[in-house]
Amino acid sequence: MHAAIDALARDLAAAGLTSEGVRALVGDDADAALARMVAEPARRAALRRPGARSTLLQAFVLGDPVPEAAMAEALPAMGVDGALALGIVGRRAGRVPLVAPLVAIRPHAFRDALGKGEWWIASDLDELAGVAPLRPDHVLGVGGAARTLASLLPPLPVDRALDLGTGCGVIALHLRRLASRVVATDISERALWFTGLNARLNGVDGIETRLGSLFAPVAGERFDLIASNPPFVITPRAEGVPAYEYRDGGATGDGLMAAVVGGLAAHLAPGGDARLLGNWETVADEAGIDRVRAWAAGLDAWAIERESLDPVRYAELWLRDGGTLPRDEAHDALLDAWLDDFEARGVSAVGMGWLALRLPATGGASLDRFERLPQAIALEHAGAHLAAAFDAAAWLAGLDDGALALERLERAPDVTEAHHQLPGAAGPNVIELRQGGALGRTLSVDTALAALVGACDGELPVGVLIGAIAGLLEVDEPILAADLLPRVRELVLTGFLRAA
Incomplete structure (x- = not known):
């Protein structure tokens, strides 16, 4: 498999399937439309300019079937048979033999504290490729949440890092830029397959994948840095409500977030940091962000609530995310399931935000900050700022x-x-x-x-x-x-x- 992935990387590079290459092929307007998950302008541009880059764009960015002969020309090193064996395409019979992509492979340009970079990130086909509803074991590509979490990472070299719930592995790749060794865990074998594929595709070693739930795969181990965008979505545990591995952790309410935060102290090395995204419920008269404070007992903690949604808006958000729209027949029944669940547990709002935490190296916690910051934030500086704030809090405490x-x-x-x-x-x-x-x-x-x-x-x-x-x-x-x-x-x- 490694030889096939290496050949795929050579073919993607030779075709120029990069962020700049895609923009040059389709134009600025169509490229901006892709960022909004609108495919047609890029598709039209690609069809006007045939070639290897256009073929790979149509297949792996837009999710379109392409002629097998065109794919063979676009993958001279890997070959169509190699792509079939790897499981990234499948054949379709017809007057003109076609191959259809089974995964998305898209260029991802990024900037972090260590500078600019670009990777190819493989994931499951999604709404940009016209896939709806998503499969229950869907593996997300790079979205806004992953970009946010990457920007929150402290720009400091460490020995061991943990990506808890790795998904496609993009956060593990970011962690590897900081850490000598990375462990990436997930309950999904498919997610771990994508993580391994993406690491090899981008020539990144030092990432170990492990199957299992939450901290079970790393029991008894400690890490200098833990990052997680866990499956924190609050979904009713009711018959007929679809559950997606990438977002639904299987716990009632925000119980999964409580378990993740509560488990950090046992898995962080003294002085180690954690960065998480999450949701938390306001239950009865207790604000969600105050409940997070109880979960983080014993840790230096800075919680930032970016948004708070009432139960109706929260349910609508995740119904749309799963591909269920108001016009769909199942919409109202699913919305009722969400609202029944919130009402039964006395939930009046759900907060959404970031958590930065540290296990004190010595003594007690010196940072206890829980705030709401709904205004726009330039994420470029966030990771370095949060890291400096923990050091400043320890200094001020003395x-x-x-x-x-x-x-x-x-x-x-x-x-x-x-x-x-x-x-x-x-x-x-x-x-x-x-x-x-x-x-x-x-x-x-x-x-x-x-x-x-x-x-x-x-x-x-x-x-x-x-x-x-x-x-x-x-x-x-x-x-x-x-x-x-x-x-x-x-x-x-x-x-x-x-x-x-």
């Missing part, structure tokens, strides 16, 4: 206010200040601090805090700066310090300020 006042701090280079005032006003009505990096926060601040941040250039201790500002504003210095120092801690944690 400083009382007196010790903090003796420290020298400096502004992060991406921080800017904006003033807003009414026409003719003597001074600003609103002062904002804005981040170009980190999580892209905008904070409204008062004159004293703005002055302090502006003065933080690493030259003078924070306490000296506060004293000078107190003199300028003609306020009591101890009172001003008591007001500013807790906010300085917040600015250090959120990346506006840092130790000089």
Whole structure:
């Protein structure tokens, strides 16, 4: 099999089936349509420009059957028989012999903390290829969730990493850029087949695949970094409700998320990090994000809720994801099953977001942050920022206010200040601090805090700066310090300020 995959990689490269190659073939507009899961413009462009790249695009990107003779020309190293043996195409009888793709193989360009890169990622055919509804053991390709999780990874070299619920293996590939060794687990043999295929296709070694549920395949082992986009979708356990391996973990409610978070402490090495995506329920009067805090007991934790949906919108989201639309006959019965389940358990909302966690190397947890951030976030900086925040929290935990006042701090280079005032006003009505990096926060601040941040250039201790500002504003210095120092801690944690 390895020889066949290596031959496939040579053929894909020779044909130029890359992100830039696809864009050059179909044009910018059709390429943008592909990102929106609209295939027809790219199909029309490919048919106008026949050749190896067009054939591979039609088959493995769009999911179209192609003439066997054209496929043979596009795969000179692998050959059609090699593709048949590998299980990525099947023959179709007809007046003109055809081969039909059995999988998708698409170029995936990425940028992470280590730079730019590109892989070919094989997965099951999906809605772009006209497949609906999806098969229960469907293996997803690269979507928004995988891109988000990859951006959250701490850009730090580690020894061992775990991809829990690997799917097609794209997160395992990202982890291998950081880790010497990666273990990728899944309950799906098909997912592990794709993971192995994608690793070999892209010349990546050091990824071990293991079959099993959650932490069972790695019982007794610890890792420096754990990443997971687990099957967290909250699906009613009712007869007639389809379950998909890639999204439905088989637990009631958010029980699978609780199990994943609760199992981290036993599988992280001291000082090890975890990055997860997940959903959590608001049950009765207990907010979902507060329930996550209980799951993460003993860990440094930063939970970010990006969105919260009421039960109807949540059910509609995942019905559409599975290919069931409002016009479909089964839609209303399935929606009722979801709503009955939520009502029986007293669920009023479902939160969706990110979890960053760390097992303290020594002592107790120093970071306990649970917040809602629905605004747009530039993910390019998220992984490095979250990693720095855990280090900053540990540093701050060792400083009382007196010790903090003796420290020298400096502004992060991406921080800017904006003033807003009414026409003719003597001074600003609103002062904002804005981040170009980190999580892209905008904070409204008062004159004293703005002055302090502006003065933080690493030259003078924070306490000296506060004293000078107190003199300028003609306020009591101890009172001003008591007001500013807790906010300085917040600015250090959120990346506006840092130790000089």
